[in-house]
Amino acid sequence: MLGLSVDRLRGDMNRLLALLFHQGVLDEQFLQLQQLQDESSPNFVSEVVNIYFHESEKLLRNLRALLYVLVDREFSEYKKMGIHLNQLMGSSSSIGAKRVRNVCVAFRSASDQNNRAGCIRSLELLEYEYCYLKNKLHELFQIEQQRSLAAAVRYPVLQQRPNHHT
Amino acid sequence: MSALVVDDDKVVRRMHGKLLTQLGFETNAVENGQEAVDLFTSGESYDFVFMDMEMPIMDGTEATQKLREMGVKSTIVGVTSCNQEAEKQAFVEAGLYACLEKPLTRDAISSLLEQVAKK
Numbered sequence: 458m459l460g461l462s463v464d465r466l467r468g469d470m471n472r473l474l475a476l477l478f479h480q481g482v483l484d485e486q487f488l489q490l491q492q493l494q495d496e497s498s499p500n501f502v503s504e505v506v507n508i509y510f511h512e513s514e515k516l517l518r519n520l521r522a523l524l525y526v527l528v529d530r531e532f533s534e535y536k537k538m539g540i541h542l543n544q545l546m547g548s549s550s551s552i553g554a555k556r557v558r559n560v561c562v563a564f565r566s567a568s569d570q571n572n573r574a575g576c577i578r579s580l581e582l583l584e585y586e587y588c589y590l591k592n593k594l595h596e597l598f599q600i601e602q603q604r605s606l607a608a609a610v611r612y613p614v615l616q617q618r619p620n621h622h623t
Numbered sequence: 624m625s626a627l628v629v630d631d632d633k634v635v636r637r638m639h640g641k642l643l644t645q646l647g648f649e650t651n652a653v654e655n656g657q658e659a660v661d662l663f664t665s666g667e668s669y670d671f672v673f674m675d676m677e678m679p680i681m682d683g684t685e686a687t688q689k690l691r692e693m694g695v696k697s698t699i700v701g702v703t704s705c706n707q708e709a710e711k712q713a714f715v716e717a718g719l720y721a722c723l724e725k726p727l728t729r730d731a732i733s734s735l736l737e738q739v740a741k742k
Binding site: 486489490492493495498501504505508509512540543544546547548550551552 | 630631632633634635637638641642645675677679704725726728729
């Protein structure tokens with residue numbers, strides 16, 4: 458039964474990943490990220506993704522703040538938005554967050570043209586895509602955690618008994 | 624071989640650092656061009672520097688220029704997702720060995736190492 462549970466969970470993970478690739482939410486760069494996880498860094502993927510979430514939420518807050526105090530054609534604020542967007546694009550590309558990255562590209566284009574309405578639309582879409590990505594990756598990590606726990610129960614580490622000689 | 628990752632993005636520093644470590648480099652990472660220049664000024668040196676183009680405080684173009692003016696002979700590789708050709712050209716002319724697209728991949732680094740070995 459435990460074996461089926463591990464296999465079932467592995468299947469769930471693979472199906473979820475396949476869906477995310479099919480939807481274009483993730484691209485092959487996510488596989489590159491997974492390859493960086495090894496024995497010396499067994500939680501590397503979740504650590505990096507959590508850094509990404511933490512940093513992205515700061516950038517999204519900054520973008521929202523800049524956009525909603527912006528008076529049209531305030532060049533310096535658009536320039537600041539460009540800097541934040543570059544960062545978000547770079548980190549999104551690095552983890553394979555394809556759809557988030559693509560929205561950043563469109564947002565950057567609107568920002569370069571000082572197009573406030575376009576920026577507002579892009580920000581709304583960016584927040585939507587980011588939330589979707591975050592929810593799906595959390596789901597993936599939860600399944601991975603359950604799979605690891607199930608595998609540990611299935612293959613417990615046996616304690617060596619002390620050798621008593623008389 | 625040693626490598627310095629220069630990037631203002633935490634995610635990129637972690638990932639590029641780990642990738643380079645897996646490929647056998649001893650790696651270090653800093654957040655901007657000024658910190659990279661300060662490291663070399665303090666006497667540290669690296670065989671490779673992977674330099675982001677757009678960073679606060681000191682960007683990759685200026686940092687590369689300064690390092691070359693200091694006589695640094697490391698292989699400085701630009702890493703950027705920028706598609707502005709004029710800016711990339713200025714970055715290259717500051718003294719890069721090559722400019723690679725962000726994010727770095729195993730294949731890109733392996734190919735770079737082959738090119739450097741032939742030099």
